[in-house]
Amino acid sequence: MKKIDITFIVIVLCCLLIPIIRFRPNETVSQVENRNLAAKPLILVEGKINNNFFSDLSSYLQDHFGGRNFLINSSNYIENDIFKRKNINNNAVEGKNGWFFYIKPSDGANFVDFQKKNLLNDEDFENLKTNISETVKWCDENKIKYLFVVCPNKHSVYSEYYPFLRPEGITRADQISQIFSDLNVPYVFSRDYMISKKTEIDLPLYYETDTHWNPLGAYTSFKEILVEIQNQFPNIEFPKIDYEISVSYSETAGDILPMLGINKARCTEISLSPKNGDNSDYYDSIKNEDGIVMKTFGKNQSLPKAVVFHDSFIVSLIQYLSPLFSEAEYNWGQFREEDKEYILQNKPDIIIFESVERYSASIVGK
Numbered sequence: 001m002k003k004i005d006i007t008f009i010v011i012v013l014c015c016l017l018i019p020i021i022r023f024r025p026n027e028t029v030s031q032v033e034n035r036n037l038a039a040k041p042l043i044l045v046e047g048k049i050n051n052n053f054f055s056d057l058s059s060y061l062q063d064h065f066g067g068r069n070f071l072i073n074s075s076n077y078i079e080n081d082i083f084k085r086k087n088i089n090n091n092a093v094e095g096k097n098g099w100f101f102y103i104k105p106s107d108g109a110n111f112v113d114f115q116k117k118n119l120l121n122d123e124d125f126e127n128l129k130t131n132i133s134e135t136v137k138w139c140d141e142n143k144i145k146y147l148f149v150v151c152p153n154k155h156s157v158y159s160e161y162y163p164f165l166r167p168e169g170i171t172r173a174d175q176i177s178q179i180f181s182d183l184n185v186p187y188v189f190s191r192d193y194m195i196s197k198k199t200e201i202d203l204p205l206y207y208e209t210d211t212h213w214n215p216l217g218a219y220t221s222f223k224e225i226l227v228e229i230q231n232q233f234p235n236i237e238f239p240k241i242d243y244e245i246s247v248s249y250s251e252t253a254g255d256i257l258p259m260l261g262i263n264k265a266r267c268t269e270i271s272l273s274p275k276n277g278d279n280s281d282y283y284d285s286i287k288n289e290d291g292i293v294m295k296t297f298g299k300n301q302s303l304p305k306a307v308v309f310h311d312s313f314i315v316s317l318i319q320y321l322s323p324l325f326s327e328a329e330y331n332w333g334q335f336r337e338e339d340k341e342y343i344l345q346n347k348p349d350i351i352i353f354e355s356v357e358r359y360s361a362s363i364v365g366k
Helices: 003-021 053-064 068-082 110-114 122-141 172-183 191-201 215-232 318-324 337-345 357-362
Strands: 092-094 100-102 145-151 187-189 243-250 267-274 283-287 293-298 305-310 327-332 350-356
Touching: 100 110, 110 357, 122 145, 122 172, 145 172, 145 215, 145 357, 172 187, 172 357, 187 215, 191 215, 215 267, 215 318, 283 318, 293 318, 305 318, 318 327, 350 357
Parallel strands: 145 187, 145 350, 305 327, 305 350
Antiparallel strands: 092 100, 243 267, 283 293, 293 327
């Protein structure tokens, strides 16, 4: 046998053995794809034969074979750097000028929202209106003030960077804003305000490579939130805090790049801190072990007490909201009927109902 044939066979065998030798059974999360990997399947589940064992085993082997991340990165390099193709998959899409957008269908269906194909029908509109009305009535009966906050989707503020043109017409968030207006309840949906300010500020209000707004975007929205809170407590003098802005840049920040398998893309990192001090001068915070509920305690105990129901967009708002309250409890999740008893036991002065735009149709429920 020729020497070159033996060398070729050895190389092929090595390639076949690498996925086995470097098999990683204990890995649970893919940092490249930002998702959980398939777990090792069980033959028996709750004492019964697992009918999906072989399909589960196939998923497990595909997720854990050696060299998988190398192949993914190599594929993305060829697609992005050599062929210069735009990235898009079921989780995210690459937009214009270095902007990226989250579109995962099972997590709020942002792309459908961008297309304005998720409008409420008459029945859903009335059901949501009833839920909000009943929640407001319950708050009024128990002398608790309230504020509804809808945080704009990234594509609602920066639609010009989306890879597709957005259709004309109203959005689902416009419909929900109409419900708030019809019921005459205090609410903030800062999309239009943020659009008007983004050119004045000349810094991005959302992370280019992340789903969320950045601290500057949160602060821009907070200015409208503060006005609504002051209107509800006209006799309270809330602290006035001036913030300094710091700007830096990263090539690996954000939750979207791993979804597309992209190693580097420029992202503007913005932070705000009180002038001549820090946040601890205005409030202290504690976090439960489960990470679901966090409490902050303001330095001024004469300020109102708040309970906040929220999603991940509240994270950048916490530093601005917390100084307004003697105590604020942040509950991850939306308000439901079962929360009422607990709230009455720890009666706040105000409840803030916050939701990102793509989930705003479930801002309150049964």
